[in-house]
Amino acid sequence: MIVTVTPNPSLDRTYEVPALDRGEVIRAVAERVDPGGKGVNVSRAVAAAGRRTVAVLPLGGAPGALVADLLHAQGIEVAPVPVGGATRSNIALAESDGVLTKINAPGPELSGQEQEALLETVRRCSRGADWIACCGSLPRGLAPTWYADLVARAHAAGARIALDTSGPALRAALREGPDVVKPNAEELAEAVGRPLATVGDAVKAAEELRGLGARAVLASLGADGQLLVDDAGAWHGSAPVRAVRSDVGAGDASLAGFLIAGGTGPEALASAVAHGAAAVQLPGSVMPSPGDLDPAAVTVTAEVPMDRPLTQPAA
Template sequence: MILTVTPNPSLDRTYEVPSLDRGRVLRATGDHVDPGGKGVNVSRAVAAAGARTTAVLPLGGAAGILLAELLGAHGVDVTAVSIAGQTRSNIAVAEPDGTLTKINAIGPELSPEESALLLETVAAGAADAAWIACCGSLPRGLGPDWYADLVARARAAGARTALDTSGPALAAALTARPEVIKPSTSELATAVGRPLSSLADVVKAAEELRALGAGAVLASLGGDGQLLVSAEGTYYGTAPAAAVRSTVGAGDAALAGFLLAGGAGPDALASALAHGAAAVQLPGSAMPTPADLRPDQVRITRNLPLDLALTDPATP
């Protein structure tokens, strides 16, 4: 079972419009509501693969109720921590050419009691979990060391942790030694405080984060593929996408694929690449099913093309 933790989940409303014209009344050609949040997406991808998953979420108000109902419809078990504040609702405006304009709400502020209860709830479910995926930004009320506390509690309960966050929360959590972290190149650049323009730069940055406490680094390079740096070795992989429809949630699908395949080594990297490539070819934040995967198209190598220039160089 893969347990996910999303401290700042959301209800995501997407409106499709012919074009985004500021200052005018727009008529949507379509709209839909999806459960949102990085850990939420990981759980959705795990459930889509037919595996067991539980999403631990702080939920409040009507938006929180609807979010839990939507996840249940996706086959995700929800363990809700009731909060006084309202679960945030985000808005996205999608244009026919694929341009997506998002407005993300700030979200509720959790009280010290709610923060502690959220930690205790995760710890209580850790004994039944093969992995705990800790994902996303921290809401107001949770200090940057909150994930570090969670990782330490998970380890004490015998569970492995995968962490997908950034900034001070990532830096603080490294001291608790999470088994896997999943940064993007921009998050890596921020973590090491310098630009990253080549694969060699990314490898060096990943090794530095391992030296600070990360067991393995699964780095997302966008269209350039993914990199895995761990004690077992360093692997680079790519997977083609025939047509990119949406990148929303693709990194979360990749993390789900990585954990579903054991969370270590080249086979797990191949699964991450297959899930990520499948996700970008689906609309909105849809998560891939096994029928969407093309594992035969994944390429993994230990002969790293270190001089590969990143398509999107990252700066701190």
């Protein structure tokens, strides 16, 4: 069973448009409404794989009620923490050439009582969990050390923690030794304070995060695949993608695939790559089901292409 924690969930509306022309009336060719937030997406991918998952998240107002209904419809157990503010609504505009424009609302501010209720709900739901995945940005009211506190409490209870966040929240949590952190290339560059131009640069940055406390680093490099760096060494995984339809939630699908496969070693990396490659070929933030995966197309190697330039260098 995998518990996910999403401190700043959302109701996500995705519109597929031919092109984005400022100042013009744009007619969408398709639209979707999905429950959003990085941890929510992890739960959706875990549920799509037929595994049990519990989504812990603060919910408020009509958008929050709709998020809960949509999650229940996908077979996800919801552990809501009622809050006074309304859950945020986000908009994504997906153009036919694969370019995605996102508008993310800030979300409600959580009171001290609501923050403690969130931590207590995580504690209650994590009994017997294989993993706790803590994902996404922190809402207003939560200090950058909130994730660090959660990791410390979870470890004290004997749980394993996967952390997918960035900036000060990531740096503060590293000292508590999360079992795996999952940055993308931009977040990895931000964490070490320098640009990344090659796959080798990303490996070195991942090793630095391990030096700061992370036990393993699962890094998404976009078109250049994924890296896993842990005590046993470094692996690189990749898979061909026919066409990118939407990359919303692809990293979250990757993390779900990694945890579903045990959360350690090259086999888990292969599962992460398969899930991420499938997700980018689906509309909106649709999470892949087993029928969408192509494990045979995945390549995982310990011979990491250190000199390969990143398709999109991270500043």
